[in-house]
Amino acid sequence: MRLIQITDSHLHADKQARSRAGVPWRQFQQVLEAVIAERPDVVVFTGDVSQDETAASYAQACEALSALPCPWFWMAGNHDQQELMAAEHPLLNEVDLAQWRLLLLDTQVAGKPHGELGSDALGALAQQLEDDDRPTMIAMHHPPVDVGAAWMDAIGLQDRDAFWQLLSAYPQVKIILFGHAHQAYAQHHQAAGTDIGVYGCPAMADQFLPGAEAFAIDEASRPGYRVVDIHGQEWQTWVERVEV
Template sequence: MATPHQTASRTDRPAGTRLLVQLTDCHIRADGGFTYDGIDTRESLQEVMALMQARHGLPDAVALTGDLSDDGSQAAYAWLRRCLTTLAVPAYCIPGNHDDAEMLRAVLPGDNVHVTDWAELGGWQLVLLSSAVAGREGGSLGRGGQDTLSGLLRFAGHAPTLVLLHHPPVPVGSPWLDTMCLDDAEAFFEVIDRHPNVRAVVFGHIHQIYDETREHARLLGTPSTCAQFTPKTERHVKDLQTAGYRWFLLRADGDWETGIERLP
């Protein structure tokens, strides 16, 4: 796996490679002074984005995997849209359980910011699924989401693919979080297992690193851009680790690397 300093910026990465960055669980509110477990969420997101550019330059795209807002407000999404617009690279957004999915879809899209279930990046396919269910902390794709996943993976053919969603499709070892996983994970994996071109299933929600392998696909959880949760706990315990993001270096031949960067 590459070290941070081996992951080159767009100007000096090898030809045919693309850098994707995952940002997740930003928890932005309408009021600018909101803190989550003592972390100013707006300030922390801006610091994480500055770290991203300092380490990598601009990525080729960013994927935001839910809980983008904490209150589902128009003002929160408008602020986030302005923040993402400054990057001037494609930003693909999906909702989480804290989001108002309708408000997200109404306010965020425009310029370089997209709410979509599919994107292409250097020959790689990105499948972006909404697992958010209004009024529930846990997630579900439902029959419609399962059909979308199946159809998009058929469309991808043999192209290397990342599947992104908010809720983890597996228990992560913290009982309080494991009550909020993807309810229809069995049906989800029935589809994933039929498509060996799926390199990874990438999710947020858990505010911590997760990295396991199931069949041909890695299962990857990512730190929040604000506060972190201590792994393997019975209840919510704040972790003292800092905010961060996950990067993916995607090669045209289907090879890839991933890693985590955190604020100092």
């Protein structure tokens, strides 16, 4: 099974609108074209679909995503409007991947750049993991780890300690995918006596400078996506970049 993660397109209703380092709609189209060529079995979009939070930006995204040769799923980032997203395409919290499960966590805190699950969502996650011990992949917008850029680490998942404590009881969690950081990240973290692969993804729009103390764009980097190839209980993952 091939799963591809895309994230952080930051689209505008105006397709000609510019970001700090490019034109988001054009970058979105070029990344999507490359993703289609990968022949994925499933695509997960880990948030910040829109920058201007307009119905038009979500409608345009869905029209383009309909060209994918497979099912696709999305979640809200800190810039998104969930009601407008749901009007175009469902917001699910779980996807059956046959031998695996994909859980999509809502980390959005309305009006804030940081993320949080909260006690109710953590309880729901625990129940999901109690109910099924198949290998599990979790997708979320906000990083549950420090990525090494001080300003970004301050606006990651605020209740990450509670999240990791919960996971320590559920060894079936194998992979965590996150967005928000606009940069690649790949580390293994210990929980439940096993290694969990934790992976960040390049944005479809601007890239952020790794290791920066304050907000900075990485003008030397390019948009991209993450490929996850799953074989039984094993996987390989890597990042692909796209010329724009």
